[in-house]
Amino acid sequence: MTRNVLIIPGDGIGIEVMAEARRIVEWLNAHRGTAITLTEGEMGTEVWRRTGVPMSDETIEAAKSADAVLFGAVGGDEIIPRPIRRARGLLALRRAMGLYANLRPVKAYEALLDATSLKERVARGVDLVVLRELSSGVYFGEPRFTETLPSGKRRAVDTQVYTEEEIERIARDAFLLARTRRGQVASVEKSNVMETGRLWRDVVTALHAAEFQDVALRHVLSDNFAMQIIRDPRQFDVVVTDNLFGDLLSDASAMIAGSLGMLPSASLGTADASGRRPALYEPVHGSAPDIAGKGIANPIAAILSVAMMLRHSFGLTADAELVEKAVEAALDGGARTADLYVQGGIQPVTTAGMTKAIMEKL
């Protein structure tokens, strides 16, 4: 069994946290026989400066043929021209790899309850996953354009399209995932206003009735969900939603964990004939130019992304749990990066210091 992983550090703190992810993988190879081969791929602002595109054909090909991709973060939103980013940035990579299911687990660590914005009584024990449809919706729907009208004024158009197959595919993943967890799915859409929302609700309802009656299904309107996730997040287990709502609502949910620096993600495609499923694992945070180069970024999101890879790409559940438990133990032991610092609390460690604290618990 070979496990070929392409690691793309990217820009800014992406580079810093991927160095820590690499240390964890190397430890696992040495002590747990995980036999993961890491190859490095290039992407980001520096590549764009040198070559005119943020990602080469080689990186795309390497990502497509790898067993999994570990991705740091890319920046340059303000500098790389938008058409180039669209054609050759993160969205393009998602497309090329056929990634359609974005999993974002959100967990409220007991040790970090003081760092979250939510009251402890609200946040304590939260353990949910937002499953965001990643391949369609308003991100890719056509037509999309801006035109100048005869009046000289502009008019912009975006289109959200969803097909029954696209909805069914992600809904199926949601129900299957719920079976491995607490058996509950909340499906979030705006069916009282949007056609795509109504189709979404219909398809999810039909699939549930046909194949997943053992799972509890709720439909929640997106505006109501935006409230409920703050009011009482413990009511959710698996939350499935479209690309745009998923973007917003998973970031809102993320605040329950206390910091973006805590949050891993997995983006999955469709398994091929041999059962290999395209997969990209990345921290939810971005390249954070404001703190890049200071050695203070939180490596936990990257390290937990490694754990997700172990579980979802390689079925190494015990190793995944080992890493996750080590993270929890390091936090319980008092390790805090700057993003988790609360006035008057424990003094922060560096990026490397956090990894060290975690590795001591492995």
Place this chain on the structure above:
Amino acid sequence: MTRNVLIIPGDGIGIEVMAEARRIVEWLNAHRGTAITLTEGEMGTEVWRRTGVPMSDETIEAAKSADAVLFGAVGGDEIIPRPIRRARGLLALRRAMGLYANLRPVKAYEALLDATSLKERVARGVDLVVLRELSSGVYFGEPRFTETLPSGKRRAVDTQVYTEEEIERIARDAFLLARTRRGQVASVEKSNVMETGRLWRDVVTALHAAEFQDVALRHVLSDNFAMQIIRDPRQFDVVVTDNLFGDLLSDASAMIAGSLGMLPSASLGTADASGRRPALYEPVHGSAPDIAGKGIANPIAAILSVAMMLRHSFGLTADAELVEKAVEAALDGGARTADLYVQGGIQPVTTAGMTKAIMEKL
């Protein structure tokens, strides 16, 4: 000066809270000479049962010719067929009246800090307004349809359209509103992905440069805003955004106040030649069938909607402040409806009991 107000109680607790709003208006007429004439209009599930449409032509005409509309809530999402709701429900009323600016103030009352989900250190002192574009975007964009493909599978399409004029109109309101407050505007869009988002950012930037350089302007991506509003809501003063993001993000913001039952709103159109601006005032909450008829709904959202009417439609700032201060004083004095009840806290009063507590402070 005549002040003709159409009051539309609607369904469920809409009826109950509008009865309380009426008592406040009657008190103001008697003690403050506000000279407001209330006429009642019909709308909702009961009307639909009787007539086949939830809102008659007469109600629409009355709403259009009134100086302001006080609106309770309409329900029936699950029973009135969707095409009828679209053609004759709340969206149709917004359209008929030309309402394009939806103001949703969010205030963290000191007395209610224990009832909010956010930590007191995060919520304390929050005082912001979400200004949601209400007339366009994905709510009304064409084409919008669901079709069955030759494969037998369905495909649904929604379209989001924004014109430069629509964006400029709401952005102008945001800057003008900010001048009456703390002079800060956050403009929220998804310009890194959506064409309408990019046009939004361009138009807001240009208007700011041309006419409002005295106001501080920030651009915030919608996913980032969804986090920031939980992480640190005090950073916001006026938040301007499109129809769909406004729907989600104003509901998320609303949680800062502790309960939906606290939140008023105003929806405004364009002033006519005589300076009269179409306006509809309504609590943010819905008809709440689960608690309807029990006499326990919180009337504060409705009463604060009256205050918004006094301020925005009639320029009666002193009277608006009188009502707002009475609400705050009643809360400080310990009055709580059931939605504000926290385990072990002050025992709740009824809907009428809350109004009484407020009127004692007038």
